[in-house]
Every structure is written in C-alpha cells, then in structure tokens.
Amino acid sequence: MIPRHVMILASAGSGKTYALTNRFVALLAAGAAPERIVALTFTRKAAGEFFDEILGKLARAASEANFAAGLAADIGRPALGPAEFLGLLRGVVDAMPRLRLGTLDGFFARIVRAFPLELGLTGDFEILQEHAALAERRRVLRQMFSRAPGGLGQAQREFIEAFKRATFGTEEKQLANRLDGFLDQHHEAFLAAPAPELWGNPARIWPEGCEWLVAEPRKLAEVVSSLRGQLAPRDLSEKQRARFDAFFAALPQWTAGAPLPRAIEYLLENTLAVWTDVRRGAAEITVERKKVALGPTECADLASIVTHLIGAELGRRLEITRGIHAVLRGYEAVYHEAVRRNGRLSFGDVQRLLLPPPDGPLLASGEEGGEGRLAIDFRLDGQFDHWLLDEFQDTSFGQWSVLRNLIDEAVQDPTGARSFFCVGDVKQAIYTWREGDPTLFREILDHYNQAAPGTIAEEQLVASWRSGPAIIEMVNSVFGRGDVLMGLFPGAASENWNREWRAHESARATLNGHAAWLHAEDEAGRFALTVRLLHEIDPLARGLECAVLTQSNATATALADYLRREGGIPAIAESDLHVATDNPLGAALLALVQAAAHPGDRFAQEHLAMTPLRAVLDAENLRTAEAVTQRVLAQIHADGFERTMAFWLKRIEPVLASDDFFSRERARQFVAAAAVFDATGGRTVAEFVAFMERHVVRDAEVAGVVKVMTIHKAKGLGFDVVLLPDLEGDRIDQRRDGLAVQRAEDRTVEWVLDLPTKLFHSQDETLAQHVRAAEMEACHEALALLYVAMTRAKRAMYLITKTPGASVSRNYRKLLAQTLGDSARPLMVGEFTGSGSWEAGDSHWHEAVDNRGEKNGGGATIPTARANAPAFLPAPRRPVRRPSAGRTGRVSAVQTLALDGAAAAEFGNQVHALLAEVEWRETVEPDGWHRRGVPHAVVSEAQACVGAAQLAEVWNREAGAEVWRERAFEIVLDGAWIAGAFDRVLVGRDRDGHATWARIFDFKTERLPNPSRVGDAVRRHSEQLNLYRRVAAVLTGLPPSEIACELIFTHEGLRAKVPLS
Amino acid sequence: MSSLPAEFRRHFLSWDRPWLPQVTEWLARDWDRAGPLDLSATLAILPTRQSGRRLRQALAEQAAAHGAAVFPPRTHTPDTLLAAGAAAPGVATRLEALLTWCEVLRRVDLAAVPAVFPVAPIQRDFSWAWRIAEILFQLQTQLTENGLAFADVAARAPAEADRWAQLAILEQLQVAALNARGRRESHAARRDWARQPKLPAGVQRIVVLALPEPLPLAVDVLAAWASEVPVEVVVFAPAAQSASFDDWGRPMAAIWGARTIELADFESRVQACADPAAEAERTAAIAASYPNPDGMLGLGIADPDVASALERALSGANIAAYNPEGSPRKREGLFALLSAMAALAREPHFETVADLARCSDFLACLRDRGEGEFSAATFLAQLDDLQARHLPADLGAALAVGGRGDTPLAAGLRGMEAIRAKLRHGDFPQNAIDALTMVFGSRQFDLGDGEEAGMAGALEAWREVALECASARSTFVGLTNSDWWEIALRAFGELPRAEEKPPGALDLQGWLELLWEDAPHLVVAGFNDGFVPDAVVGDAFLPESLRETLGLKTNSARFARDAYLLQALAASRTKGGRLDLLFARHSPAGDPLRPSRLLLRCAEPALPGRVEFLFRPVGAVRPNRPWSRAWKLAPRRAPPPERVPVTGFRAWLACPFRFYLTHVLLMEPVDPSKVELDARDFGTLCHAALEAMARAPALRDCTDEKTLGNFLLAELDRVTHARFGRDLTLPLVVQIESARQRLGRIAAILARERAEGWVIERAEWPFTLTLAGLEVRGKIDRVDRHEGTGALRVLDYKTSDAAVPPQKSHLRPANPADDASPPWRRVTVGGREQVWTDLQLPLYLRALALEFPAAALSCGYLNLPKAVGDTALALWPELDADLQASANTCADAVAEAIRAGKFWPPAEIAAERDPFAALFHHGVEDSVGWEGMA
C-alpha cells in the first residue's frame, strides 16, 4: 500500500530529515522503484545528506534486528526484517545514477537539458557561475556603450533618455557604477514583470483613480498668491509668518523627486495631520506650537497646494519607474541576444523557461502529455510517481508553478499508486527575500482538501530531538506569547505566526543545559562577554560543538577575528574566505601580475617592492619594469596563470617561516583558483585579478573550532552551545528597500512603483496598504530569523544584548524584554556572574561534561605503503625517440606558416605513399594511380623517380632480394625506445635465409637548389640515416658497416651515399 | 558462435599477472628469437591509441631482451579501423559536413519540421546553425556506432517517430547537398564500407586484444573478415570465466551487472577523501614514498577534477607528471593571440587593443621592428595612460590621440593598425596568415628547444586548420570572414596539444587505459559514481531506453565494462602488487559526491558494512590553520618631500602613513576597466570650463545667466572634444550631459553673484607658501572682490555628489580617542571640541593674506552636486580669526611633521573606505614593518 499524501509542519529539530528518509523507505517498502521517487531540496549539501541518511538507515536496518524492528514499526510495516531491508538497500544502491534526489534547480536544469529545442534554446547550455555572470554583464554593458561611427544609435539614445528619466533629479556623473547598482537591485523585478504596462502605470495602481493626481490642477502660482493674500492680514506671530513665508518661497523652487526642503516639509506635515478637516473646509493647523484656524477658501488653497505637492511627487515616481523599466529593457534586449541565446543561463533563467504558459501546464508525464506539453517520461527515462519536497516554506511560487501539474497528476492519480509528501516549517521561512513563499504551504493544503476533503493529511511535529528542556523553555517563552506578539506587531505577521505556533517540547528531557539572556553595555561589551562565556564554558576542551551566530557576514568575520585575537580562541568565520586576497602572499602575487601587465601602475610596483617578491625577482635578474613585464607576460601567455603562479610561489616559498602552514595552504589555494580561472578560458590579467579578488573558498567542515556564522548559514544545523551576541537592530517590521512590487492573489505582478518617501506614500491608501503588507512580511521573516537562531542549540544558549532600556524601537530586544522580562539581576554561568534578566536550566551544566572521544574524528591516514613485494616487474620506462619526426635545426615562422609550404609537405607525403606501393620497377602502375585520382604532379614525380636512370639499383628487381617498403620497426637502442619506419630497404639473403647484404633508401622530396647542395643534405640527414643503419643491423644481423645507406632525391632522380659514422 | 568460421578462437589470459606482459608473451609465442620479432602481418585491434603505444613498447622490450628488434603489428582502435577503411578521396571532412548542415538548416523551411524545431529560433544566423549542426553531426556519429542513420531510428522508435522522420528528411538534404558538391557523407561512407569491408593488404591474421566494448559496426567488419583470415580474441580473464564473455570478449552485461567484485583487503585499499585536492595529496604522498616511482606506480584518474590538482601536488613533491591526453590548444598562447586578432579584425574595441598589446608575441614583434629600441613597459604604461585620459572607444580613437610621434605608444598602435589592415585585406585564411606572418616576422624556432618547437608546432597546427578552411571556402561561399574566423578558432581550440613527456614523468592515465598499465602498484583517484562507471541521463535525443532499442552503448553496458575492468585490475594484483582506490566525498565546489557503486558490488551480507564504511564521515585532511602573516611589508624608504600640494594636508591628517604612500611613494593604481570619467576627471572638465569663463574679459561683468551658461557649455564642448574626440561613447555622453546640467545651474548663481557686486579678481591663481621649511603649492579656483566693500572671497569649486559645507569638511567632532592626539589638531568651536581634518580653505586664506594684507577675507565652496536644488554657494562664516589661527598652527605642525618624516602611526580605516586596503591584512600597524625614516 502506497502511503497517502502528507504535508508535515515540522518545528525546528523535530526530525524533518528523519521524516523524509522514513517516507522514502516506506515508499520503497511499498514496492516503489527508487528511480520513481523524486525527492527535492534546496542545497546540494542537503540532498547529499539525505541520500547518505537513507543508505545509512537501510544499512543499519539490514544488519541490526532491533533497529530494523524499530524502523519497520515507524513506517507502519512491522513485518519487515533485516533481510527485507537488505533487499531495499541493494535496490537503492543499484539505482544510484537513476535516483532523482537532488535540488530543485538541478531537477529543472535536467528537464531543460532534455528539451533544448522545444524550449527555444540552441542546444546545450551552461549555468553561469558568479564570475561568469559578472563577466557577461560587463560584456553586455560594453556592447551597449560601444561607439558606432557617426554617433550613437537610436537604441543608445533611447537608453540615455530612459536613464535620465530613471535617475531624475540627480545628475549622475558615473554611469557604469550606477547601472551596476540598478541591475543588482531591479533586474529580478524586471524579469518577473517585463511588461511595460506594469511599471509606473497609474491606471493599474489606482484603477479607481487617485485623489492626488488631479486632471486639471489650478496653477500653483495662483494658489500660492491667493493663500498668501489671505494670510497677509491675519494675526500671526513673527515665527509663524516666517514659516509661511519660507513655505511660499520654497514652493516654486522645489522639483518633484528632489528631497523636500524643511520649509515645505514642515507645513506639509502639519497640514496632513488635520487633513480631513482641511478637506472639509475648516481646520486648525499647528504652526510654531500654536494653532492657526483656516476658513474654507484658505483650506481649499492649502489643499490644492498639498495635492499639488503629493501629486507632483507621485507623478515623478511614476515617471522614474517607467524610466527604470526602459533602462532595464534596453539592457535586457542586449543581454538576451548576447548571453541567453548563446546558451549561458542563470538558474532563474532555467526556471523561467519552464514556467507554464497562460493557457495551461507545460510539463506532463508521458501518458498525459497533450499538445504543446513536454512529456518528460520518455526523455528522462522514467516516470515520476512519488514526490518528496523538503523545506517547503522556501519554495517560491515560480518553482511551485513549474511542478504543479506533475504533482497534480500524482495527487489526482485515480489508481492511488502515486503520492505527494512535503515537509517544511513556516516558522523558519527566512528566505522570503529570495522569493521563498511560506504562504504556499497552507494554500496548497487547502486547495487539494477543498476539492476532495482528506486528500492530503496535515501533520505537526513539535517534539525537538535537538534541544534540551532549557532551550525549549526559552523558545516557548518568547514565541508562545501570542498576546505579546499581537501587541508589538499587530496584523497578519503575528496572526499567521500564532496560527501556526504549537508549544514545543523537548524529546531529550534529561539533557542537562542552560539558557539565559545576558546584558552588556555596547558592542565592545557584547563581544567581550562572548569571549568571557567561551572561556568559562570552554566548549572545545569538553568536546562540545559551539557556534556564535550573527546577523551579517561582516559581523561574523569581525567577531571571529576578535575571538582569535582577544580571546585566543580558535574560531573560524564560516563565511566565504577570499583566499587570494586575505593574506599578504596572495596580495603580492596579484601585485606582480598587475605590475607586469600595467607597468605604469605605481601602486602595484611599490606594493611589489615592499614584499620579499622583490628580492626573488632580483634573483631572477628581473630588476627593471621592462624585464618583469616581458618575462611575466610571456609566462602567462605561454603557460597560463596556474603554472605562472606556481612558478613564482615555488620561488617565494623559502621566504616563509617553516611553521607558516597557513600561508602555504593559501599558496595552494591560490594556484588552485588560478587553475579554475584558466579553465574559464580567461587570459587577461585584468580578468584574472577581478576573478581572484572575488574567488571564495568555503572552509571544509572542521571540528575543534568555534564556528562563527550568520543565522542564515546555521539553518539546518545544530550545536551543543550557541551564543547570540548580535541581535541588535532597528524595528524588525521594516519593509525592505527597493521597488514596490504589488502582487495579486495569484502572485502575478499588478504594478511596480519606485515608492516615494513615507510622508508621501502614507497619504495614499493604496500605497500605504502595500507598505503595510510588506512590513508584515518583513516582520514574519524577522521572527523566523530569531526562531531559527534560538533553535540551533542542543544544550546551552546565551542571548547577549544591550541592556533593555525603557523606550526602544520594536526590535528583538524589545520582544525579549516583553516576553522574558526586563528586570536585570545577577546571573551566573558557571563561575562567571553577569547581569541578565532570564534563565532556565543549570548554570553549571558544563562542568561535568566531557564529550571528547565521543566522535571519532575520521581522518584515517592512508597507508602510503609500497606494493607488496611485487611478483613481477614492469617493463622499464624509457625515453622515446622518433627518428623521422626528430627534427632539429631552426625553422622560420614565415616558412612554418606558408600555406604553400604545407602544400609541399602534402605533396611529399603523397609521393612517399606512391613510392611505397612500388615493389620493383616493372610493377609500377601509373594508370592505376591516375584512375584513383592522385594529382598529376604527384604521379609524374613518382613515375620519373622510379624510371630515373641513376636509380636503377633502387628499383630494379634483384634475385633473392627481399624488399621492405614503408616498414615500421620498434627497437630499444642506447637505452631509448625508438619507433620509426624505413622508406625502402633491400635485403639479400643466402639459402639459409641469413642476410648477406642490405641497402637502405630514404626518399627526400625536398627540392635541391642545385645538385652541388647534395652534400649539405647528406650532412643534415646523416644522424637519422646512421640510426636507420644500426636498426637495420639489428633486424638483419649484419654489421652496420655492411649496410649501405642512401638518400634518394625524388625530384632530381639523384642518389647520395651516407657515410658510416 | 556457430556462424563463425573455425579459425575464430578465443584465448584467455589469467589474472595472475597484469595483462601487458602476458599479451606480449602471447604475441611472441611463436617467435624463434633468432631474427626480428615480425608481427607485420598481424592486425591488432585495441581499445585506445595509448594501449597501442604501450603494446609496441612492450614488444620492443621483449625483443630487446634477446638483442632483437620488432616489426610491429598494425594496430587500430575500433574507431580508427572504421575511419581508415572509409577514408577515400571525396569523403567529406567534419568541417565540410558541418558547413553543409549549416547550409541546410538555414535554407530549409523550419515549419516543415515542427517536431525537430517546435520553437522557431529568434535568429537563424550562422552561429545558431553551427551549434545545431554540431548536435546533429554528433548524433550521426553516435548512431553510426551501430550503423544507423536517422531514418533507421524513425522506423524503430515509435515514441518520437515524427521527430526522427523529420530529422531523416534533414539528413537526406544534408547528404544530397554534400553529394552535389561531389562529396560523400562520412557516416554513410563508414556504413557503406562496413557492409563490404576490404581487408588491408598483407594482413594474415587479426587479434582482438582486451577490447571490452568494440563498436557494433566494427564487430560487423571483423566478423566479415573472419571468413578470410583467422581471428583471435584475447580476453584478460581466467578461462574458467569464459562464460561471462561473448564471442568478441565483451563482458556480458547480464552477468557483470550483477556479479560481485572481489576486492581483497577492502578497507585498507579503498579510501574516502574529503575532495579531489585531498585525493591528489594522498596520491602524491604515495608516489613520494617511492624513490623512483616511474614503472613501479601507475596512476589512474577517473575524475578530471583530480588531474590538475594531482599535477600540482606531484610537482610539490618534485615528481613530474604527464598527461598523455594533452591540453586543448585553447589554453595556448597562440590561441589567445589569434582570438585577439579575430576581435581586432571584427571591431577594434579599445579592450581588444589592450588585450592584444599584452600578448607577448605582439610585444616581441614590436621589439623586433624597433630593433631593440622598443620598451614594452613604456608602451603598456603609455597605453594605460592614454586610456585613463582619453577613454578611447577603439583603435581609431586611440590612434587619433596617441598615434603620432616616435613614442613606443605610437609604434604599438601603428603596429596594431598595420595588423588590422592586413586582416581587413582579402579573404580568410590568407589574410590571417599574412597578419600572423607579420607578427612573427623574422622569428626563428629552434626545434631542439621544447618550448620553441611547441610554438612551431602550434603555428603548423594553425596552418593546417587554415588550409582546411581555405579548401572548404571554395565550395562554401556566402560565409563572411568573421564566420570563418569563428570556425577556424573553434577547430583550432579543440585540437589537442601533446606536450613532450618529461623523463621519468608519471602518466596520468584515464580509467580505460589502466588495463594496459603494468606497474605493480596502481592508484586510481576520483573513483566516484558518475565517473566509474559513467552514465548518460536525460539525453535530448537518445534517452537510455532508445539507446537500448537501437543497440547503442547503454549505461548498463558501461557498468558491465567497468565492473569487469575493476575486477581484472584488482585480481591481477593480488599475488603481487597493490590496487588503491580513492574517492572524494565532495567536489571542489563543495557538492556531495558518491563513491562508485562498483564498490558496493559485494556479497549481500557484506553490503551494510560496505555502506557504512564508504559513507562514514571523513575528517578534514588539511587542518584548518589559524591565520598567520607571511611577512610584514617593508615600504621603500624615500626622503621626506620638500614640497606638497595643499591637498597633502588633508591626506596627512587622515593618515600619515597613507600620505607617505601617496605623496612620497606616489602610489596610484591603474584601473584597466575604466570606461568613463572618474570623479577627478569630471571635476577637471567642469573646472576647465569655469576657468575659461573666469579668464574671458568679456564675461567679467556679465550678469546674464543665459550668456554665461552658453559660454560654459561651449567651453565644455570644446574641452570635451579636444580630449575625447567628436564621437563620444555612451557613458561619456551621459556624463557630459550631467556636467552640462550642473554648469547650467552654476551659471545662474554666478550671474546672481555678479549682480550682487562680486567681481572676479583672480582665477586659477597659483601660490606657494613655505611652512616650517615645507613648500606648499596650491591653485585657488577663484578669488572675487566685492565692488562695494572691497572684500575678497575665495571660492573653491566642488563637484562631489553631495554638497558638504566647508566647516564639515574641515573639522569633525572630537571623540575620546582624540584625547591622545596633539593639541594643535584640536580646536573648540561653538563650545564643542573639534578636530582638523582638512586645511585647504584656511591655507588659501593664508596665502591670500600675504598678497592682500589689508583686505577682508572670506571663503567658501561653490558646489556643483548632483541633486537638483542642491547647487549652492556654501560659505564659511564661522572661519574667524581664532579659527584661522588654529588652522595655521595646525598647518605649521603638520608641515613640520612631514619635513621630519613623521609618517607613523597609521590610522586604521575600514577596508571598504580604504584605497590601500589591498596592502593590509588584520590592521595596518601589524601589516607594515616601519622603522622610522632612514
């Protein structure tokens, strides 16, 4: 029986992977073929772990009866025992290359690879890696910037216009930088909504009209003078009058889109504060802390001014938005043509190719494929019966759209032979900024179950197998307070959070540990406290895994550095290491290539001079810029960067301290990175330097260090001890910067707008609504981030923040204060006493812990043993010589390149080939040669050669003589292995078959300038021919002196003896 | 087997020893050892070229042991056998076939083949056609393995019959188009020949040597010949196993796919490594444990990622390595040169100019022409200079400013122009050859020198490609020179370049070569699934099920082959020798890898143990080293400067050490990617226009915004054209436009100021001050005098993006860290303690006071920032006598410090804001070994 469809909400640590692998095993046990199960997750690492886990589970069940029984019970098939699990294990192992267990991106790429022509690609494609993507962007920009004779083209002029509109109000003095920023910020938004009518289109933003965009406004100058006139006789204080005057003076100066001067802002704010009254025609506005009562005409005038201001600003933003669109469209047009069409795609491009068209699904399995559908079963060699999706909260709507029809087919399969399973945790949705869509989870569940109730079962996993009771208590205390959340962040974020929230429990009730919230004064204090706690707990000495989590990569790097420097703690930042530039050695090498390619670069030159490389260069006799340029550029040109860099590293190596393992490791990584660069086909120093500066290496996972990483990186991981010293920040419900992209219920983009500042957007209900929704999304994500951070710990967790003060913005600290309490008191961690306001568990938990030796470090050393005493010896390895190819002397480039020179060589080969066919003079068959289409000149030369009077001895039949034609030989001579071929050899034999004489003829098709030059030619070929003589000696058993050796000049019909040497 | 003649025999050679010595003995079994070992009447079919080489060498050794030599057998791989057989005049080359495909693809009505092209391409240009042509050609090659054409597939593949039927139509068109040119399609030629193959003259017997996967079509040929001459199939396996091989010695998939593989001492011979680099290091360590590994140790590389890492690791252990496959010519210098030339021919963008300029062959050519006078370093420096100053879009623009005179720059640019002229003249390939001949000029290559011989070899290879293009060009008209460049570069780039094997070097062999390796100790690295065995998944044309139907090579056949090879390698080294298998758990990019599933082909009860063993976590081979410093920087020592520009004060105050670097060592980077004006250029342009205006007497009293504006804009245009030429690139157009806007707004302000009585007194007024023995030089943008009061006002133009008031840019609030700084740096303004960060305007006033001792002085900025409405006069009324006095004290003290060579300690500045960040790691102070002035 195939297990039914299930969606699982799995809280942190509740065994998501366990559930997934069990599901996989259950499907196998139900008879599903392994290759028909599609299991997709987000990272290749996770996919790898998933696979390892399945194998490990099956292997253990196959060998341990108890474990097998447990697993059998878990998957609801109590009858299974080790033998059955062994069978399943074999099945999975044999299916290894056919398994569909990987990432969503990889799965999509595989489909696209199978259907390139159907998807409009020209054959295969490559996925652009970071460096390549940047290089493409530069290439596209360069193409856009290029200058056509006769000035800029139409498209270029339009682009400039668009750029001006997009950057209105600011005169950009640097275009390239600004464009880069544009593309970083807006390219994705453009690709999601390329249609121009979505951008800055008031009809879409305000279908019912917008109160600020008045069709025929009154002239501003008139209104201003009217209002000014009305206010003139009014009894206003001096300060108030000054306010109004400044306001009136500033109004005509201001252009929409530019920052609002304070003079305008002041009255605008105060007017908007009583806006309804102003609209009504009777309002009291506050100016300089006193109210000014305004009557109907004054109100009308003021209202006109305000409407004008807001309307002008909105109008400007609409125009800027359209400008941005036009800029992006201009870029996209070139990009599409130059990059995608040439088979270079991003993962996003791949996914977009598979998005279903408006009229229905694109992908279908074999039987159900209709017109225009891609029937994937045949091309991908199999059918997809079962779907397992991991981390579902991070799935984007786009990804879901691609898969939807395939999963529909499985869920609605009438035979019930197919299934759907997904697992996720909306509380850990920290990738909404990367399109992750946590609301999908419930939507899909509801969608299927509304159609047919009970189609998909919903399950909740709340027991944590990771965290001990102290941690769970803290998590529950913070996130279980629905009332507090609603109070702090009223709205959808808290509602959704509270709806999905279930109180957590620890499945490891006996795990001793400690959770506390501690306070410090400022950043320095937080860092110092981190060090203090680590010294106190000393996790590494106790064999505990420990992580310090931060919000940003920069903090992680800085903090890791601090721990090492100030605390003497072995800490590494699990961020990407810039191995080529984070150390003096790499920096110096980059300076070397830069100085070589750009000798006028005084920076690089002086940098080089500050390093020991200078002495190395001197030792290589490269004392001038000229010498360095010539040498290093020639090296790069001939050998590429990898070898060049390795060359110089080898020379600088002796300078390094003998115990400087770090720099040696970096040197290794540097060369490895250079090899990667070489493989990209890049050749220029500028590209190389850019590549190396960006090149990052992720440190292999290592034990025995404190890991400092971002919370995002820690997702999915667990540690014995977790410290959170970086929870500061502003209000957490803050909308992300960037264009406002409004989506409809079905996720289609409704409109895009470059939002004006708050003062403006908060006046418009449509925009305000958008912003509120965006804030809710940000707020939910921020809660999720804290949740992820707080659920990484197994035994102990320490939150370190500034002392919670009275009025702080709605940030993490405030949330903690309201849930955990904010009255500071002394708290202990072991022997250390600090100030804090909450704790649970045992503050001395660590003192008795000793986990060392629990984990085996792996790392078994390879026996580098020799072969067991070999029973056989290999043939000796010898140098190789090829007498015929063994060319010596000098050739000129001109000669080498000449196209007719090649023709000469070809001619020679053909003559050789014909002569090899000739056994004796009388057997020549020139007619046959002609018939075969051999060129006339070749035939006549061969014919003349065979017929030449001087050459009778070469060609005339000789009784008892054997002839070798174009005969290959192999021999070992003087310790070298020689392979070659004789052109023609005649061997005389006696009756016993013993050789009695031999003559070697070697054909030369080169033209002699005149017959007197024969001697030169003989000298040139003497070494080669004497080698032939010795070979023939071995082959015939004759002494070399008995063997004649001659050069035959085919063109001249001449022969020349080669003397024995 | 019944259909085969009696003289068809299989021989089995046992696994007691490696294969190679056994097969040589077997071949020599009838040799009387008196004369030469003559195998010239034997045709040997072997799996790879390399195995033929190994065989011939082993035969030579065998003969040498008896003082004899060898007439070797003829050798063929299944592929070369077919190729040689079908080779005849008139058979189309690959190039011709591809070009014909292109022609067909561009001509045919795509709507007639909708199942092949469901989506019409955006552009049916040459490169589209070429890419499709490559796919179709490759498809033809794959099908020819089993003698099939597209039409045959249509008949056998119901699932996509339409598609294949339409492909068959295209194929017919291609064949017809070739025939029309008097050419035969090469795949068809192979198929036809294989139907009635002619046995090469002189062949008296055929031996098939350890060939686990001959092409089906080659098998057909051999079967046909079996009726003429004896055929002997030699299988490397004990005779007892004969049932698991077919007639041709192929391991049977049904048996080898399921049987267990005996791997003795599994857990010490199979090693999990973290990644390919770790595999490489372990392999190198094994090699290093042999005093002379060549011959004792054989290395097999299954994962190409290991190869280059292994080369590096071995070279680190001073062991030479040799990759018999060679590297593609794409990696060669000549390819880079040719690519740059192709680009130059197409469009001489400045970038191309810069690339070509750094090709050392081109530099050598210039040196040659300059008869030793030419300096490459000067040329390149001048070229960078020219780029930075003039931002030329292309060679033409560069020549216009730098092409005259007898500078290295001019020589280089003209040289390039000459090459371009050659390239643009006449047709490819002759023009390319001519241009290349020009570059190489009189160069000679010494064939005895490895490197030079390699260069000559590369040129020859290019010449061959050029010749092929030349001959195709006569039949394929209608392609442009740039199409031909593309074709030729591709062809050339894909050619393998075999390097000379260094003596004693270890071969880095592919997995399929290892059977022919006779070293007792074999190490195979990269033994991961996907490499051994490899598998094809999700092919766009030939999915596994279709391959199966068509009798093409399938994944299961690959598995059987590799299972057999592994077993043979392992078994033949159990009695003596050793086989180590290394696999990685992660790719270099950190993606998980799996061990080869061949390693799991054990007896069932052992499987769980194997799984646990193979998948157990591996420790990091390379312990994570704490950061350490390779060396401290030792900056060159130069005497303190005798004069500095006014801007030096700001620099020194910000950081004395960086001041030393910029103002004494004159460190300044070159940005080769510069495509537009930088902030300084932008300022200079605006300045130039303003300066010209200030110097124009006619405008002295002008209060008309329009007139001033027009003058400024005209001046801007003039300066722009002088520097950048008439045709501006797009970024420049935008930047100049921005400058126009800013100047337009400035005009309004200047007009207003004039109206209010300010008249220009001095413009661009240079001055010199001597402070504590230090000469300070500056140039004041503008000094105005008020008509009414006679007061003087210094104005400095600022073009930075944000308008900063002078006070803010000269002073910053003090913080606790400043307590330690000397008192002359600090000053109290409006009750708050401030620190001097710049002294520019006070220094201007100081200089001015010397010139006009009686005048009332004031100063400020004239900002031209980017935001509309920001442009303004920003005066500095707070600069009173006290503050000026403090500034003077500070300036004197700084000057004294500079003269005294005080450039230490440095300031620690966040890397993002530090232009010198590349020099420093973990703090400036720690990075530099500074020992005071010499």
Ligand code: SF4
């Ligand atoms: S003006 Fe231009 S071309 Fe002339 S030297 Fe200066 S940078 Fe070079």
